[in-house]
Amino acid sequence: MKGVAFVAAGAALWGTDALFRRGLALELPTVEVVFWEHLLLAVIALALVLPRRANLRALARRDWLALGLIGGGSSVAATVLFTEAFKHGDPTTPLLLQKLQPVFAAGAAYLLLRERLRPRYFLFLAAALGASYLVAFSDPGDVTVERLLPAALGAGAALLWALGTVLGRHAGVKVPPAQLAGLRFLLGLPVAFVLFAALGEGVRAGAGDVPAIVALSLIPGLFALLLYYRGLKDTPAATATLAELSFPATALIVNALAFDTVPSGTQLLGTALLASTVVALTLGEHRGWTGVWIDRPRRARWA
Template sequence: MAIAAALWGTDGLLRLPLAGELQAGTVVFWEHLLVAVVLLPLLPSAVRALARCGPKEWLAVLVIGGGSSALATALFTAAFQVGDPITPLVLQKFQPLFAVLAAWIVLGERTRRGFLLFAVPALLGAWLLAFSDPLDVQVTALRAALLALGAAALWAAGTVLGRLVSAELPWRDLTVLRFSIGLPFAAIICAVQGNSFTVGLDNGIGLALLAFVPGLLALSLYYVGLSATPAARATLAELAFPATAAVIGVSVLNETLSVTQWLGLVIVVVSVTALGWHERRRKPVVVEPRRVEVVP
């Protein structure tokens, strides 16, 4: 799961050249369209697998595709557009807290006291990594704050609901359904925002890489890992995302990191790695109820 989150870190490198030429809704629409077309031959079997599930799984997949995939991205992008660039980054750090709470309510997961030994440093590291001066951060616009919190909540819901349906759906079917269901929602968002549905050929390679690397490839690995990983533990592994983004920013985009940001990078990497080692070698700090055997 950390590898999947690390691939998400390449998103900025691929999205940055597109941001100056295409509207956000257009990019989100084409991300879903390209993957949905490639996965179209697998859609009938995925629909049959979903039909064998109950209403609970149907609702979960609908929320994952429409909410966590399309709407969350649109909300997060809108938060940057209507407010300052700091607010979305600050409030996105609430995502692990939302995920742990939702995992407790929906999945019945419980975290032992030792979980804080990994969660607190990981969240602290993510905070240090996000800001060059971690002691000079101001959250201002209320609208931007609500949009960012909505995105964080939907992404957290995607983690928890993905774990829920993994007992009934193989990772392949869940991936297919996420993009296929997300496509009409992305189209609606694009239309409501008045964005264009057409793109030039010169943006084709960038859109394809964005759709298939931090998109299809990363999400496929993510669902493979999620089928055997409690949601509360998975949400900390997702913090590999900002760590990779920071490394790419420094090495490829010529950005610079402050001393505290480098410290945050080290803390995130060590915390996520230590959690994975601990869960394999020691008594797990995340406990989940007995689950149905995952579909092969």
Template sequence: MTTTEGAGTDRTWLVALAAALWGTDGLLRLGLAEQLPASTVVFWEHLLVVVVLVPLLPSALRALARCGPREWVAVLVIGGGASALATALFTAAFQVGDPVTPLVLQKLQPVFAVLAAWVVLGERTRAGYLLFAVPALAGAWLLAFRDPLDVEIAAAKAALFSVGAAALWAAGTVLGRLVSARLSSRDVTTLRFSVGLPFAGLIVAVQGDTYAVSWDNAWGLALLAFVPGLLALSLYYVGLRSTPAARATLAELAFPVTAAVLGVSFLDATLSPTQWLGLGVVIVAVTGLGWHERVRRKPVVVQPQPAGAAP
């Protein structure tokens, strides 16, 4: 089996733009995380986006009704896990750790995505993949702790939340590919936020947090919902339709680069020498994987897109 490339004009630049918008997430989320519970922030992110997407919801639900139980379960996991719970974990990581670690640890998502794709979609990885996955994991460890040999509880908690979010987002990516055979990208986006909203509300209730926010938080919540949220996700799906996965992986490196630059420049974040080393190792490892896939196409073997997939 060989990797299939998207049809039409290559839009690698659009994937990079979306990833750069994701990189603004920390700049917007940190201030809110200091004032509001993580679950409240996530609830309002979903609510604001759903208000905008609600005209598209009936057609998305009709499309989902034509699918089978596998797609229904996948949409529930995408909305409840990848959208609501993962974002809550990601926000909580900012409350217990520094503003850079959660953003860059999210780059472990490709590692989790490949493993999930192997289980769910039958996509296979070759032994050469470990040459990139092991350094990426080692780099993530260096990045998570100022002193990698002296692990603090707070730092460990932030790293755990961040890695949990990355794993859930990876599951969302794989399941999104699964349902894309029957649903359009627009429908998947609409269902992701719409299904995620009640799950986000449930998380608020379970944790005993508040649904109420002040007008002082309105601007920050709106920017968070529509810039690294709806806008970035919409651009990403449009770009991904006509961008080979290997080039998309390279383009997504705009995310940690933007996040690290903004964190150090505007969020008063500081990194120890080993954390800078870890940042470099993660970027080099993920870049190397993307380059190897593009040039030699050996570490990851991708299943062809099923016939009759939705555009």
């Protein structure tokens, strides 16, 4: 039970992201927000990585490539897309679309780790995409480019984070979770700096932005990740998925109170359908009676 509580607490902290990110995204260039976030986290990450430098000597070139993709793609690029989504439309859509990650992760595991997909996976994928459509549009019959953009950005971030999960599964065989999180931020920082230097508008953040940047980096960032990893050690995957439902619940409550953003009936229906799809997918994979993919991979491309 203690492990479940840690997972639920970490996921609940993820739901507070918009409380800090949305104001920064509306005021500062997206790449600057992501750069400051990664700079602070990289400094903290040194304490997680340096004490176990010996572990890094066992990493092969492919392991470093996987870690580089996690840092530059799943951490920096995904966060850029996610932050940009807050500049367009309501803050709820990009948050709720992150529940697509387990569905995308199954497909990425097939492509990169060569885990075999069963045909029923595509039923789950279709259900998840249909639910995401309901989440993305308060009026499903009124689809415009303006309404589509934040949904596309949020889904793109979910896809990159799912890729990070799969590559993290590969790297996690040799790297402990806390050190893996630290390397993610350290390797992502150079990419964030290059994007900030190339696409930014100079340093626009002021002293008034510091509290929000620090809170964003620590609360839905580092603290949430450490709580989640702590709980995941003692929690089965299927149970963890149920506990992670505290994330969309917190997001809906925070956005309703802080931004007066109340989802429509169809968005709530889509949220329930998306959550149910993810739970069914994970329960089936865990129990074996409706397994979505077989954890007996062919020759993995990242082996």
